[in-house]
Amino acid sequence: MLAKSDLSRWLAALAAEFRVVGAVSDGGAPPAWRKLEPGDTPVLDNLRWVMPPKEQVLPGYEPLFTYCARKGEEEITSAVPAEEPTLMFGLRPCDARSFAVLDATYLDGRFSDPYYAARRAQMTTVAYVCESKRWSCFCSSVGDPVEWVKACDLAITDAGEDAWIVTAFTGKGEKLLEAGGCMSAATEAACASRDAIWEDLARANEHFDAQAVARAVDWEEPVWAEIAGRCTGCGICSYLCPTCTCFDIQDEECPGGAIERYRVRDSCQFCDFTKMGHGHNPRPGKKERTRQRLSHKFKYLPERSGMSGCVGCGRCIHLCPVNTDTRKIIAEVMGVHGQ
């Protein structure tokens, strides 16, 4: 058990060993993930949406290397970041799961991404279990959020009477409990409140089984054209999605004459994402592009790595300028084909 008043003391103790990262709101902006300074209180509720934590492992702009072009002394200096023990504090179940989906792309196959690996290597995850779902949340429809929480090192759940119950799942998690000596034994009521919250979290009114959706998503769906009609083609549903990680690589000169190659976030919704040098573009219109985003998440990624590409966080639903609801699309796709 951790008294809510002891939170800052515990965070200070943790900060001694880790770079503690939490979601903090600066002046009315949506809470974003950054290193916690003394006096910052991370968001530990589900009242508002928060920026996706992927920014900490896959920043929007990341230099890959710089190339010195002086004749005869051409050489490349890499910009792979140094590894640092990081503690992601207060990950909601959907965001905790998003790291597993990112790993499937960035750490698998013959090539592991060194930049992502360096930031992800020494990462400890502390989950915060939401007591209630917002209108756009559908984590329990695409998976089992309780399992996702158990995949973290530690979980914080509200235990009522101004305290949290803290449950460790790994050795690393146990060690975190000792930091700062702020923990007390868990009371009976606290465990009951935790179990109730966890059970409520897992409940879902509609359930989209990843493989069933993968089979149902089809090429000639009438729904693609219908969405494309109103979609504005902006990048919100991919930039603010915790598991969307396409990027672009560009070269540009830096002040001082060196050349920097950097990668920067990109989206399959933008019109020139697949446009080739000689002009051919396999996905010329919005219909193809909206179909690609949802097919990749709900069909191609499950077929490649066995896990759904969507963690049900609802950011794409909450933030879409034209209020396209991803759940309605899947329901329509399932209704048309699936059960």
Added chain:
Amino acid sequence: MDSNPYQPHLATLEDVITETSDTKTFRAAFRDTDLRETFTYEPGQFQEVSVFGQGEATFCLTSTPTRKGYIEFSVKKVGQVTESLHGMSPGDVVGIRGPFGNWFPYSEWKGKKLLFIGGGIGMAPLRSLLNFCLDNRSDYGPVDIIYGARSPQDFCYENEFEAWGGAPDTRLHLTVDRGDDSWKGNVGFVPAYLNDLNPSPEGLIAITCGPPIMIKFVLQNLDKLGFAPEQVYSTLEMKMKCGIGKCGRCNIGDKFVCIDGPVFSYAQLKELPPEF
């Protein structure tokens, strides 16, 4: 695989051969001498060539791994990187990283007849496999090469036509879309010329690469000639940036062309959604 797959190795251009008005072939050798020996690749694989300050572009390795010490790639002038490449001369420095992607399954084709069907710059990936097979000539049966171009001045690798035509049991069939008075050979599109040659599919592997319009009709004609989809192979061209299956650009269906391709059999291409 080296530690950072995004970081290219520096290479110096040794030779720049002008093939046609808009295509040049570049021969490059790594600066790091022992890398020159250890750098191995298979016919059909591609590499990412960096023109620092302009960007990177994807080019298939057109040289054959059997001829060591250098690598070659052909570049058609279409965009920013290709244009700056065309402005380069021997001695300039480029970045090369790779090899990436899969390759032609030549080990399964031992003893089989081979039919190469190339169009324009599409001959580049086929040349790597063709020279590889000619260097191991005894492993393969009779070889036929159909190579088409828009006009007689648009042929690449003309200096190798001699070697190709003269190789044992190898026939080179050239055709142009529009002939001129100096042109003696066949005039007509590659798919039509394929029908005239009427190859029998028995024990034969067809490998084709060229502009999408040519591939579309070549595959149709091969169907009509009784070729099974498993007998026909092609390399797919898609926009690529990372080359290692991370940036999501070349994703079609559940495949990433840069790691599951670029070489696909016609059977595999049929399963992919029609989006390339």
Added chain:
Amino acid sequence: MPEENQIAGQETVKAWEPRILGILCNWCSYAGADLAGSARLSYPANVRIVRVPCSGRVDPSFVLRGFMRGFDGVLISGCHPGDCHYAKGNYYARRRLTVLKKYLVKMGIPEERFQFQWVSASEGGRWAESVSEMTERLRGLGPFQGVALQDKPAPHREAAAV
């Protein structure tokens, strides 16, 4: 200068010197500046001149790019109304750049850092005087703080700064 020096090859700069981006129309102001040179008029060398066919060719993005890349001031000079080689270029420029000047102030770039003036081909003196006057003014103002955050990178930029 918020970032290391913009112009390649210039090692350490002793006292801080303001850098001015000068965009001059080819027919009047550039000729005026040329006249100032041939008339041996001395004026500070802080201005880097870019020649454009007409002040009407000046796209606001040139000015904004100048400030983004770290110039301390931007000076645009064109033909007097009525003298424009292309008849109307400077009239269009006048509307556009007047709105730009007011907009820059709203975005936090002081009015003194952006000057827009008419200099004809015969007014070499006026050109030299305008450059020295602007250089003096910018020396008083000090270096431009730039358009990006100086102290602490924003919450989710912290990862990129590692």
Added chain:
Amino acid sequence: MSVQAVLANQLAEVRREARRVLESGEVKTVLGYRAGPTAVRAMPALITRPEDTDLLVWSPACANNLGLYVRQAALEGKVAVVAKGCDARSIVMLIQEQQIPRESVYIIGVACPGVVDPDRLADAGIREEKLTGASWDGAEIVLESPEGEARPGRESIAKMACLTCDVHTPPLYDILIGEAPAIEPVDGLSPIPEGTEDRRAFWAKQFDRCVRCYACRQVCPSCYCTVCFADRASPRIVSKRIRGQENWMYHTVRAMHMAGRCVECGECERVCPVGIPLLQMMRELGAEVDELFAFKPGMDPEAEPVFGVFKNEDEGPEP
């Protein structure tokens, strides 16, 4: 008559008019709003079949600017648009800039007292999924839920643009539905500080949070370039780096393109995921243009674009 009944009549009139122009073949497409995922979120609707006009809704949930879809839809034939004040201004701006001919659009004008910005509901402690409907009572926005009606106050839940809007009745229409009450624009809402140095620091902080999702550009009817300067590789006017200063450049260059075009519909500020006050920036710029050239975009279809013309006595440097 209850506020809901007044709104229901207006909606019935909108649907009747939409069905009439579709069935008569006068228009090929009707642009309107249909129900969204919650009672305060509507979705743009592109309707081509007369029976689908029953999907149309009209309530404080209709926040999108439908001017965005007119150019594309007009390619296939005449378009009818359910247009609020700002939507109609966007259409007039497109006519002024010769992007669409006047006769290609049939404007079903609707008087609009101001729509809801759902994100502001969360700040006001209202859970939008509990709401069953929304309507107007004069200038006030009424939220209906199982517990009854609530009037949290226009200034706390309305879209920012609606609080400073003075065009509650469309400036151009073929038919007008509903009657907008006189509503005084509210002042002092802008979070932008005074003083040049504070403004520089303020915008540096705002644009550092920008993630360059380009939603502000994609929802804007005034942003109609086929290839945007931000996507152009050569010449590369603004770098693709998602970083403070490059974001600043993207937004300021776009703002200069919007001078004399922005109709202050506030969609850019509403959809911005990181909450950058883009509308307030555009309003300041618009005020400058209005003061200098007495020009408000999208009010008079015959007016010429402000930067396409000039006058001898325009303000400028002294000779």
